[in-house]
Amino acid sequence: MKYLGIDPQKIKIGVFNFTCCEGCALALANKEETLVDFLDLLDVVTFREISSDRGEDYDIALVEGSISRDDEIERIKKIRAQAKVLVALGTCACYGGVNNLKNQFKIEEVVEIAYGKDKVETSKVRPLSDVVKVDLEIPGCPVSKAEVEKIVVDIVNQSEINFPEYPVCVECRRNMNTCVFDLGMICLGPITQAGCDAVCPNGGVGCLGCRGPAEDANYESFREILEENGFTMQEALERINFYNALPGMVIDES
Ligand code: SF4
Ligand code: SF4
Numbered sequence: 053m054k055y056l057g058i059d060p061q062k063i064k065i066g067v068f069n070f071t072c073c074e075g076c077a078l079a080l081a082n083k084e085e086t087l088v089d090f091l092d093l094l095d096v097v098t099f100r101e102i103s104s105d106r107g108e109d110y111d112i113a114l115v116e117g118s119i120s121r122d123d124e125i126e127r128i129k130k131i132r133a134q135a136k137v138l139v140a141l142g143t144c145a146c147y148g149g150v151n152n153l154k155n156q157f158k159i160e161e162v163v164e165i166a167y168g169k170d171k172v173e174t175s176k177v178r179p180l181s182d183v184v185k186v187d188l189e190i191p192g193c194p195v196s197k198a199e200v201e202k203i204v205v206d207i208v209n210q211s212e213i214n215f216p217e218y219p220v221c222v223e224c225r226r227n228m229n230t231c232v233f234d235l236g237m238i239c240l241g242p243i244t245q246a247g248c249d250a251v252c253p254n255g256g257v258g259c260l261g262c263r264g265p266a267e268d269a270n271y272e273s274f275r276e277i278l279e280e281n282g283f284t285m286q287e288a289l290e291r292i293n294f295y296n297a298l299p300g301m302v303i304d305e306s
């Protein structure tokens with residue numbers, strides 16, 4: 053209810069960036085047809101992609117990116133102390149994401165190859181939940197803006213928050229795509245949580261599992277699909293390692 057044009061119920065929100073490409077924040081800022089309505093619900097105190105304002109007084113923190121430096125640990129703890137609700141936004145924040153590739157090598161070698169003799173502070177990549185309590189994780193690389201908008205509205209309205217329980221294959225079949233396995237490619241759609249409208253298979257490429265595991269993902273059945281299509285477990289694991297977003301994926305390699 054507004055009084056003299058002021059909405060006392062407006063929730064204060066901050067958007068924060070850690071180690072990442074900032075693609076999730078850009079995804080929120082980009083969809084102009086819904087941006088004004090979305091922002092009208094909220095009092096945005098910090099969101100550097102859309103404003104130079106920097107407020108410290110926020111209720112909900114939307115945090116993208118993973119943790120890969122000591123100063124980021126201190127910063128995320130401060131954000132956690134301020135926020136009533138801390139939301140991990142995107143695969144980097146939820147799982148470490150593509151940054152996890154760095155963890156597969158010796159950190160000193162990675163630094164030397166990337167930066168030569170320059171001194172660069174960097175450490176093992178971690179998801180936000182390794183460092184602070186996270187109230188909600190919204191996966192995706194990038195996140196679906198429609199999904200984030202709906203969830204923020206649900207938080208404001210104190211409504212139940214639901215994610216699709218079914219795998220990407222359901223959306224893919226609904227879109228009447230040709231399965232990429234039939235085109236000779238590997239795909240993690242059978243074990244990955246839906247919600248992206250199967251955007252990768254829509255474009256003729258296999259899912260990389262960026263949204264994390266589907267509810268009750270059937271790994272045994274996935275193993276059979278791989279074998280039927282001539283792929284090895286190693287090939288599946290290499291694909292999973294890209295985002296490292298399927299931590300529940302246990303494959304019996306015997
Ligand atoms: S999840 Fe993807 S789009 Fe989002 S910040 Fe990380 S790399 Fe960028
Ligand atoms: S392309 Fe991937 S997501 Fe689509 S049906 Fe085949 S396995 Fe499932």
Ligand code: SF4
Nearest residue numbers: 248252259260261262
């Ligand atoms: S198809 Fe897979 S990799 Fe592509 S956006 Fe959806 S969940 Fe992520």
